[in-house]
Amino acid sequence: MSTTxxxxxxxxxTAKNYKSDLKPIWCPGCGDFGxxxxxxxxxxxxxxxxxxxxxxxxxxxxxxxxxxxxAYGFNTxxxxxxxxxxxxxxxxxxxxxxxxxGDGDGFSIGGGHVAHAIRRNVDLTYIVMDNQIYGxxxxxxxxxxxxxxxxxxxxxxxxxxxxxxxxxxxxYGAEFVAQGTPADMSGLAKVIEEGIRFPGFAFINVQSPCVxxxxxxxxxxxxxxxxxxxxxxxxxxxxxxAAMGLAQQxxxxxxxxxFYRKGTPSPTFEGTARARQQELGAGTRPRAxxxxxxxxxx
Amino acid sequence: MNTDLVIGMAGSGGDxxxxxxxxxxxxxxxxxxxxxxxxxxxxxxxxxESSFRLRLSTTKMLNTGGTLDIAVALSWDDxxxxxxxxxxxxxxxxxxxxxxxxxxDRIPLVGVQPIEVLAVPIEQMARETGGSxxxxxxxxxxxxxxxxxxxxxxxxxxxxxxxxKKDAEIIDKAVKAFHxxxxxxxxxxxxxxxxxxxxxxxxxxxxxxxxxxxxxxAIVAGCDFFAGYPITPSTEIMQFLSREIWKYGxxxxxxxxxxxxxxxxxxxxxxxxxxxxxxxxPGMSLKTEMLGLASIAELPLVCVNxxxxxxxxxxxxxxxxxxxxxxxxxxxxxxxxxxxxxxxxEDMYGITIEAFNIAEQYQSPVIILSDQEVxxxxxxxxxxxxxxxxxxxxxxxxxxxxxxYVRFRFTESGISPISHPGMPGGNxxxxxxxxxxxxxxxxxxxxxxxxxxxxxxxxxxxxxxxDLFIIDGPPDAPIALISWGSVAGVAIEALQIAQQQxxxxxxxxxxxxxxxxxxxxxxxxxSVKRGxxxxxxxxxQLFRLIRMFVDVPSGMQTLAKSGSNPITxxxxxDRLKQITLALQQxxxxxxxxx
Ligand SMILES: Cc1ncc(C[n+]2csc(CCOP(=O)(O)OP(=O)(O)O)c2C)c(N)n1
Ligand code: SF4
Numbered sequence: 001m002s003t004t005x006x007x008x009x010x011x012x013x014t015a016k017n018y019k020s021d022l023k024p025i026w027c028p029g030c031g032d033f034g035x036x037x038x039x040x041x042x043x044x045x046x047x048x049x050x051x052x053x054x055x056x057x058x059x060x061x062x063x064x065x066x067x068x069x070x071a072y073g074f075n076t077x078x079x080x081x082x083x084x085x086x087x088x089x090x091x092x093x094x095x096x097x098x099x100x101x102g103d104g105d106g107f108s109i110g111g112g113h114v115a116h117a118i119r120r121n122v123d124l125t126y127i128v129m130d131n132q133i134y135g136x137x138x139x140x141x142x143x144x145x146x147x148x149x150x151x152x153x154x155x156x157x158x159x160x161x162x163x164x165x166x167x168x169x170x171x172y173g174a175e176f177v178a179q180g181t182p183a184d185m186s187g188l189a190k191v192i193e194e195g196i197r198f199p200g201f202a203f204i205n206v207q208s209p210c211v212x213x214x215x216x217x218x219x220x221x222x223x224x225x226x227x228x229x230x231x232x233x234x235x236x237x238x239x240x241x242a243a244m245g246l247a248q249q250x251x252x253x254x255x256x257x258x259f260y261r262k263g264t265p266s267p268t269f270e271g272t273a274r275a276r277q278q279e280l281g282a283g284t285r286p287r288a289x290x291x292x293x294x295x296x297x298x
Numbered sequence: 299m300n301t302d303l304v305i306g307m308a309g310s311g312g313d314x315x316x317x318x319x320x321x322x323x324x325x326x327x328x329x330x331x332x333x334x335x336x337x338x339x340x341x342x343x344x345x346x347e348s349s350f351r352l353r354l355s356t357t358k359m360l361n362t363g364g365t366l367d368i369a370v371a372l373s374w375d376d377x378x379x380x381x382x383x384x385x386x387x388x389x390x391x392x393x394x395x396x397x398x399x400x401x402x403d404r405i406p407l408v409g410v411q412p413i414e415v416l417a418v419p420i421e422q423m424a425r426e427t428g429g430s431x432x433x434x435x436x437x438x439x440x441x442x443x444x445x446x447x448x449x450x451x452x453x454x455x456x457x458x459x460x461x462x463k464k465d466a467e468i469i470d471k472a473v474k475a476f477h478x479x480x481x482x483x484x485x486x487x488x489x490x491x492x493x494x495x496x497x498x499x500x501x502x503x504x505x506x507x508x509x510x511x512x513x514x515x516a517i518v519a520g521c522d523f524f525a526g527y528p529i530t531p532s533t534e535i536m537q538f539l540s541r542e543i544w545k546y547g548x549x550x551x552x553x554x555x556x557x558x559x560x561x562x563x564x565x566x567x568x569x570x571x572x573x574x575x576x577x578x579x580p581g582m583s584l585k586t587e588m589l590g591l592a593s594i595a596e597l598p599l600v601c602v603n604x605x606x607x608x609x610x611x612x613x614x615x616x617x618x619x620x621x622x623x624x625x626x627x628x629x630x631x632x633x634x635x636x637x638x639x640x641x642x643x644e645d646m647y648g649i650t651i652e653a654f655n656i657a658e659q660y661q662s663p664v665i666i667l668s669d670q671e672v673x674x675x676x677x678x679x680x681x682x683x684x685x686x687x688x689x690x691x692x693x694x695x696x697x698x699x700x701x702x703y704v705r706f707r708f709t710e711s712g713i714s715p716i717s718h719p720g721m722p723g724g725n726x727x728x729x730x731x732x733x734x735x736x737x738x739x740x741x742x743x744x745x746x747x748x749x750x751x752x753x754x755x756x757x758x759x760x761x762x763x764x765d766l767f768i769i770d771g772p773p774d775a776p777i778a779l780i781s782w783g784s785v786a787g788v789a790i791e792a793l794q795i796a797q798q799q800x801x802x803x804x805x806x807x808x809x810x811x812x813x814x815x816x817x818x819x820x821x822x823x824x825s826v827k828r829g830x831x832x833x834x835x836x837x838x839q840l841f842r843l844i845r846m847f848v849d850v851p852s853g854m855q856t857l858a859k860s861g862s863n864p865i866t867x868x869x870x871x872d873r874l875k876q877i878t879l880a881l882q883q884x885x886x887x888x889x890x891x892x
Binding site for chain 1: 324327328459503504505506510511514517518520522523525542544545546547548549551553554555557558559561562563564565566567568569570571573587588590591595679681682684685687718719720721722723724725726727728729730731738739
């Protein structure tokens with residue numbers, strides 16, 4: 001069971017309650033401004049007090065995001081937000097744990113961790129700000145950069161195929177997969193909220209443009225033209241094969257909304273862990289008893 | 299009658315070498331003897347050669363001694379693969395399986411003349427009584443019981459227990475194989491006396507190994523979270539915890555790699571729990587970025603490195619002490635991570651508790667630098683009285699402090715109370731990026747310098763922790779003996795022998811490897827003219843580390859050896875004698891080995 005729904009509400013929260021005093025250092029026009037706004041809104045709708053939220057990120061422009069909220073934040077090292085977030089949630093399953101970062105952070109250096117967070121099904125909400133470029137280090141190729149992209153590390157055009165984030169996580173068995181864009185703020189807030197409410201690992205890919213090293217106005221316009229809400233397609237979100245079919249069109253079409261939400265979510269790691277602890281009588285014996293295992297047995 | 303015997307045995311996989319050693323140790327321990335059992339394995343996963351060195355004694359000792367008193371070769375090929383680890387000398391009784399049909403004068407022991415060599419039909423007895431050659435180890439147990447004069451009952455009980463899940467018929471055969479060995483020993487007494495003298499006092503003991511005891515001590519210390527990735531020779535720590543920790547309310551996560559392992563531990567610590575990870579050399583290399591993160595975010599955690607031969611994959615199954623430089627220096631930036639080294643498997647209890655205490659007290663990662671020998675050897679230990687244990691928990695902010703909470707507040711001690719998610723009012727931003735007192739990111743050089751000063755200053759009290767050093771011998775002795783980790787057990791014994799021989803030697807063994815306590819070393823060196831640092835690595839890592847911080851007397855030398863061959867107490871005593879002689883002759887300094 002998700003712990004998010006059970007303890008609320010004791011107070012009405014608004015977006016303001018989640019906004020910290022730190023002033024974002026993002027470039028004017030960066031998509032990430034919209035993402036943090038959508039997160040404030042989603043959190044206000046959920047209504048958990050900020051001190052019950054742990055917000056973890058890696059390193060990148062996008063990973064600055066926890067600092068702009070009033071939650072407990074942890075801006076960690078490049079690519080490793082997911083393991084740290086899992087440690088937090090397993091240590092205290094009562095917390096609401098959010099994870100955020102860039103496409104480089106999540107699918108390049110940290111790509112190996114995504115599969116395992118999904119496999120363990122720890123109840124986290126993972127938001128990737130997918131700008132198809134490295135922002136913080138000033139414009140290098142990212143794992144989601146399209147083939148042919150000219151960047152400071154691909155001066156003659158990228159000769160690698162991009163990772164498809166949606167297909168990647170669906171392939172590993174993620175049970176909640178969605179995409180959003182800050183261009184549709186309320187749609188984005190809604191999928192984030194749904195992701196948080198989903199009792200298990202939830203993945204949200206956000207098309208969050210980098211206006212400095214990524215897209216110019218024309219490219220932005222072109223990207224917008226590819227976007228289409230899934231609602232308009234009559235897509236059945238409980239159908240994983242259909243979700244995969246739609247995800248396959250990443251880049252050609254940018255669907256927004258929920259691609260997949262498993263009808264009967266699997267048990268979470270932390271839920272099963274708690275049950276196991278109780279079953280084995282946790283809390284009923286002094287810790288020193290473990291030393292009895294070393295007694296000489298005749 | 300003997301008060302001390304070293305037995306070595308080697309065979310191929312399936313010969314049950316290690317379980318024979320464990321049975322012998324357990325039976326002897328029940329009788330009241332002290333023992334240390336080191337295991338060594340060849341590179342093959344299953345079916346490869348393995349060996350043990352077992353030292354039994356009527357008194358307490360912390361190493362597996364030197365040349366073997368009894369050497370048992372189930373096959374000469376396997377035995378010789380451990381040549382350096384199972385040294386045969388002039389006083390050794392050599393026993394081998396007569397099935398190998400090697401004429402006595404052709405036994406492949408280059409350049410040594412053992413005092414007696416016996417071909418024993420071990421496999422034949424095993425087949426005739428136990429029904430298969432798999433009973434060879436049980437026959438050897440019978441031989442040992444007979445020759446050493448160790449009571450048969452505990453050994454038989456051990457055999458029964460080991461085979462508890464098997465058919466009655468198999469157990470019956472095993473007991474017969476044991477008796478066959480015992481009777482053979484009675485009928486063929488050894489020329490040299492290998493009987494053990496009765497133990498001083500038959501006290502109930504523990505039998506421990508370092509890895510299991512580390513895991514258990516972590517539970518006692520309050521550890522509620524472990525994450526790690528399997529790697530020899532550290533894996534038993536995770537295996538123990540994945541069986542036991544749930545019973546005390548904790549969780550184990552087998553991570554996808556070492557980075558994720560320590561990452562999850564960093565997360566659990568941020569969430570307020572005591573947490574630990576364990577690994578060996580290559581895994582330690584992967585963990586270093588996270589160690590830096592935990593240092594700057596001021597999060598407690600314990601990271602165990604059960605050292606093996608390195609670099610890279612090196613020798614996974616054998617001990618070395620070559621990761622000291624790595625433990626101390628491998629994170630970037632100005633940082634202190636306390637590093638603790640246990641001197642024996644039994645010592646792992648105190649070291650692990652201490653590691654958690656230091657981590658919690660100073661809000662820092664702490665490294666335990668164990669090694670394959672400490673981690674995997676089994677030894678007799680005194681029963682542990684956990685009611686006396688002193689547990690330190692991190693300082694959390696009180697209600698008043700939470701009213702205007704500032705996570706990284708500059709305090710006199712450098713330690714600031716730490717809140718964790720769930721604590722109302724304690725909200726803050728932890729980060730690997732430099733931050734100001736509340737936790738906001740900063741690129742200010744001045745703030746960085748002040749924060750560094752705070753983070754480094756907080757460890758100052760550690761430098762006065764004399765209890766983290768073993769200091770022994772006359773305070774005015776002119777000759778120093780220094781060692782660390784599992785090899786310290788050799789130095790401790792060498793000190794005793796040297797003193798009995800009238801040498802004026804004193805001993806220092808740091809368990810706190812870092813930060814280097816300049817005052818404690820300087821104080822120790824006051825009377826010292828010459829000395830020896832003994833360690834199992836090539837570069838003399840401790841020797842050089844000390845010299846970075848302390849004015850070491852110019853007559854200090856090193857006995858530093860890489861490779862898994864044991865350094866023996868007598869080897870150390872010999873060097874101490876040379877040093878004493880040179881001192882008496884007023885020689886400035888004899889050539890050092892490095
Ligand atoms: C171990 C390590 N390697 C490299 C870096 C440098 N680095 C910081 S952020 C980053 C990539 C940022 O791209 P992305 O994750 O897509 O985030 P964005 O800035 O675009 O939001 C890199 C390579 C680092 N901090 N740590
Ligand atoms: S560099 Fe790009 S991603 Fe980074 S803040 Fe600027 S616009 Fe945003």
